[in-house]
Amino acid sequence: MSDKIKAKVKELLEEGKVKGFLGLRNMNGHIGPYLFVDGSDLEDLVLGDRQRPGDTRYPLNKQLIHLARCYPEESFGVLVRGCDERGLKTLFTWNQLDPEKVVAVGIACPQELAEACECLKPYPDEFVEGEKIEGYSFDSVAKVDSMELAGRLEHWLAEFAKCIKCYGCRDICPMCFCKECSLESEDLIHTGDIPPENPIFHLTRAVHMAGRCIDCGLCSEACPADIPLRTLYKKVADIIDQQFHYRPGYASADEKPPLNILSEAPEH
């Protein structure tokens, strides 16, 4: 199932609406990110389902930022799932991409992937491939929340203790676009230490993801220590939603993230 996507991309390229289309390509026996610039290699375009649905997703939005920074006048197409679209919207809000210069080509995720991701909205607003299915709630968060407070702390400390400080969670993250990273700031953490300070290193990132994480799960997939980062950031997103009624990627691009606005403290 990628014929409709291929046809759409072909049309965009032929009509000159985009300079290139960032998608996934089956090449050299591997599935990886690829910029399609003419229709000649569209035959190899894939949607990132190798053995299981969505098992070869890549941070295409992050690559799009690299392209847009060097070619701000050009328009690019990009393959988006529900999470990627939330990412695009949030990157528009943060002025990292220009909505006039991005053409999203959407796919809706199958049930298996949506369930594994516990995705609230496993489809973009508009999509050309796939079928719209209902979202899933954050069961992994509920499971941790059901523990006693002391047990919860113990759980997270044990998970963070596995960290080898590869910075993969940051490096893969499509929402990590800062030029100066908090995780390299001496004022916040002892940057030279391995393993990293527990739990400060991970909590610093978790707080930094508040109002920004769009729950794509690429961090968890990139973690060599299998730390359930996605569950942590889902919880952070829940807190921001409860306190400020804001969830990144669901609001319109004009709505600023609550932690960027200086105003009175929320009522408790």
Added chain:
Amino acid sequence: MDYRTVLTTCSYCGCGCGLYLEVLDGQIIGTIPCKTNPINQGKLCVKGWSIHEFIQHPSRLRQPLIRKNGTLTEVGWDEALDYTVSKLKEIKEAHGSDSIAFLASAKVTNEENYLIMKFARAAVGTNNVDHCARL
């Protein structure tokens, strides 16, 4: 505009993690771990993640250096090899084969490591062969 994602193997250690290098107009600008590589399965260590930084780094050595009058000076490969051969011969004659040791590398291919072992044993006559992972 020329944007490519080039599939390659991390050269930092012997694991052989697969990664894509993001190349924009000839400049290497990023690293993305390969999800379908059976070795690393979309993960990398901190060194692998920053591998794009050293390849075109201005401080990277691009020519052999010989210290002349206390200063490291860029020289051609012929001069560097002639100098090394003459010094190795000198040391071997004065102190014997086992006064020389060879350090191979996890960053090169099996074939290259085989060659340095062969060179050490057959040409120089020593079993002193070790590798960079023990440094």
